[in-house]
Each structure stands twice: as C-alpha cells, then as structure tokens.
Amino acid sequence: MPISPKAVVLLSGGLDSTTVLAIARSRGFVACALSFRYGQRHIIEIDSARRVAHAFGVQDHVVAEIDLRVFGGSSLTTEAEVPKDRPASEMSRGIPSTYVPARNTIFLSFALGYAEVLGASDIFIGVNALDYSGYPDCRPEYIDAFERMANLATKAGVEGTARTKIHAPLSHMTKADIVRAGTALGVDYSITSSCYDPGADGRPCLRCDSCRLRAKGFRDAGLKDPLLERFEAP
Amino acid sequence: MPISPKAVVLLSGGLDSTTVLAIARSRGFVACALSFRYGQRHIIEIDSARRVAHAFGVQDHVVAEIDLRVFGGSSLTTEAEVPKDRPASEMSRGIPSTYVPARNTIFLSFALGYAEVLGASDIFIGVNALDYSGYPDCRPEYIDAFERMANLATKAGVEGTARTKIHAPLSHMTKADIVRAGTALGVDYSITSSCYDPGADGRPCLRCDSCRLRAKGFRDAGLKDPLLERFEAP
Numbered sequence: 001m002p003i004s005p006k007a008v009v010l011l012s013g014g015l016d017s018t019t020v021l022a023i024a025r026s027r028g029f030v031a032c033a034l035s036f037r038y039g040q041r042h043i044i045e046i047d048s049a050r051r052v053a054h055a056f057g058v059q060d061h062v063v064a065e066i067d068l069r070v071f072g073g074s075s076l077t078t079e080a081e082v083p084k085d086r087p088a089s090e091m092s093r094g095i096p097s098t099y100v101p102a103r104n105t106i107f108l109s110f111a112l113g114y115a116e117v118l119g120a121s122d123i124f125i126g127v128n129a130l131d132y133s134g135y136p137d138c139r140p141e142y143i144d145a146f147e148r149m150a151n152l153a154t155k156a157g158v159e160g161t162a163r164t165k166i167h168a169p170l171s172h173m174t175k176a177d178i179v180r181a182g183t184a185l186g187v188d189y190s191i192t193s194s195c196y197d198p199g200a201d202g203r204p205c206l207r208c209d210s211c212r213l214r215a216k217g218f219r220d221a222g223l224k225d226p227l228l229e230r231f232e233a234p
Numbered sequence: 235m236p237i238s239p240k241a242v243v244l245l246s247g248g249l250d251s252t253t254v255l256a257i258a259r260s261r262g263f264v265a266c267a268l269s270f271r272y273g274q275r276h277i278i279e280i281d282s283a284r285r286v287a288h289a290f291g292v293q294d295h296v297v298a299e300i301d302l303r304v305f306g307g308s309s310l311t312t313e314a315e316v317p318k319d320r321p322a323s324e325m326s327r328g329i330p331s332t333y334v335p336a337r338n339t340i341f342l343s344f345a346l347g348y349a350e351v352l353g354a355s356d357i358f359i360g361v362n363a364l365d366y367s368g369y370p371d372c373r374p375e376y377i378d379a380f381e382r383m384a385n386l387a388t389k390a391g392v393e394g395t396a397r398t399k400i401h402a403p404l405s406h407m408t409k410a411d412i413v414r415a416g417t418a419l420g421v422d423y424s425i426t427s428s429c430y431d432p433g434a435d436g437r438p439c440l441r442c443d444s445c446r447l448r449a450k451g452f453r454d455a456g457l458k459d460p461l462l463e464r465f466e467a468p
Binding site for chain 2 (some may be wrong): 041067105114117139147153158189
C-alpha cells in the first residue's frame, strides 16, 4: 500500500478550516495542523482548533506564536470595536476593520516553512471567495500567486524535486455548500467556533460578520447549527 | 517640500541589511526598520540591529517575536552544528543546513503587514543573488514573484490605490560592491554583525559561511573590516 502523503492544514478551529481538514483527509492526506496565536481577541478559537485536531486525530498540531499586535491595524487584534449587525449588502462592499494586514500571507508563509520541514508539498487553506467578507487575501488569484512564489522559495522547488500546491477547496463554495460538504464528511460543527467576539464561555455573539455568515450558511443548507444547540441546552 | 515616503526595511543588523538601510535613506525614504527574534542562535544580531537603527535614526523600529523553532529544520535555529571552514566552491553548491525554511517569505510577509499599517508601499530587503550561500529565497525571480503576490494580497493593491514594490538593491552586487557602496554612504560597519555563531561578546567566529563571505567582501574591496578592529584592540 502506498504511504499517504502529508499535508499541512491551516486550522483556526472555525467552520471553514475544519471543513478543509475533513476534505484533506478525504483526499487521502495525512494532516498536520497549524494554528496561530497572533494576538487575536477571539483567542478561544485556539481551544476549538485543539478540539478539532484531537477529534480528527491529526498526526501533529503546531500552534505557532506570532504577535501581529506589534503593527496594530485591525479590530481583531486591537481594542477597536468589531463591527456588528452589518447587512449582507454592506459585508460584500469594501474591506472591513476586521481585516488583519497580510494575515493569510503570514499564515501561508509559516505553512510553507512547516511543509518544507515535514517534506510535504501540499498546503490546505480555508479561504472562500464568495462569502469572504471582502478580504483581498481570500481570492483565487491571490492563492495562485502565492503558489507561484512558493515554488521559487523552497529547496524542493529550486531542486525540482517537488512542487508545492496550495489547496483552497472552499474557494468557489457558498457557506451553505461548505456546511453541506462538511456534514457529508461527518464533521461535528458543535466543536468549531467562528465568532470574532465570543463570550468567555465561547458563546457566539451572533452579530459579527462571521456569526452572520455562519448562520446564513446553515439556514441556506436547511440545517441546524449544532454549536447553537450546545448553548441552547437548559 | 514633498513629504518623504515611508519604507519598511528588513534589518538584521548585518552587513547587507545595514547597507540596504543606507541605500533606502539615500533614495529619499523615511525608514521604518523591522527585525525578528525567530529563535536564532545568533540572537546577538538583535543588539546590532538596535545599534544600527539608532545610528541611522530610523522613524520606528519594530522587533517582532516569531518562533521558527517550532518547526526545526535549520542549524541556525536548532542545536545542529553551523558548518565551518567551507571553501567558496562548496558554498556556491547546494543549499546548506543554515537555510531556515521559508524565512525570507515569512520576513517579507510581516514587512507587508507592517507596510500596510504604515501606509507604505516600499519594502527593502538585503538579499543578494551572487554571494548568497545558495538560499533559494534570495534570487531575483523569487523577489519578483513575492511582489506580484503582494499586490494581490493587500487592500491598496485591490483598491488600486498603491502598488507594493519590493526593493532588493543588493541583488546583483558582489560582497565587495556592497562594502564599497555602504562605505561611500558612510556606513559604520563596526556596529554590524554577520556571524552565524558569535561569541557571547559578539566576537565573530571567522569560520562560518557568513564570516567568510564578509571577509572576502572587505578583502576584494581593498578595505579593512572595522568590526575586526574592534576585537583586535588591545
């Protein structure tokens, strides 16, 4: 039997990255998960990432410490207020204050280093070009450009022994498609966390862009969000 | 008088990045320096970076903490031995163990985030394609690919308000060219530090690739290295 190839999966513990982990596994990869403490106010997502990594039995889970607060510039890493109750029409226009400068570029760069050390050529990221809240570094043309750069950055790329592939399997999926795909793969969404501004117990605010996109995804898929059931229990 | 544009300068405190800082200033940029504690064994280079930033009166100097040791993979960040006394013919062949996976990609990604927060479009990096010890992420085609990716990653790139430019002014210079250029710009190389394996007092080992390339640069330029004079003093 051939040995399964390793893949690095960027895992925030949210709905998207958890679905991506399930997809990577369904495609025959042995997943090594990579999460970040980057000074995010919703640090509780690291707990979700650990729960998800454990539930999936990943081969390795690295939590890298990088302090993106040194630069400021985002409501996700500063004391600025997370926008709430924005209608969908506004979410799809412009780039919101929750955008963290160069975050996906930094995350993918670390994934590239981790993959190189593991001898892995495959990196999975849960970016999504449809319900993407207007972040520039979630678009397919950005992912393609990162992949081209990556293949000029690494030993294996230079020596021609392997080609790095950035997989963004959610790129062209709606949130409802993602929820359906993950559900079909057996993902337990009750252990994931999407909220930008959760309570201390992990209770989602239900009002930030991320909560609203998640709710819409489950609604459009005709499914109940098991995370909400966790908090509705008497 | 027009306001001078800001530029982010990646500053390790070594010969190359210090020369780049001098070049950025000579081109009319207000420099904001960015250095990293990344788990390097030659952590003393942070002291050099601080000395250099101070000597140049940079507008801001951010030292970001990122632990690249979580992945291992390089003799610069692990207990593995730094190669010593390698002849030039060997240095120019293959990729040595001092290569840190994806290091320049990670550094440039942080620079991109910092630049975005500053509203700067210019990033300077001291990579060098000739005397480059065989690192893949020092080649001009890699820098070009990073720049293309960067312009798809940022708000300004997407909104078309500014184009990010990665300046690698040392790309096609020999070490001797670099020493000459910096000397002409008044750089005091006695406060810089290049060694991969220095003593506790900062004394260079004179045997690692970096020390040997530096020595060759000064020799070929027909100049004395003032750093050595610091340690030769009675």
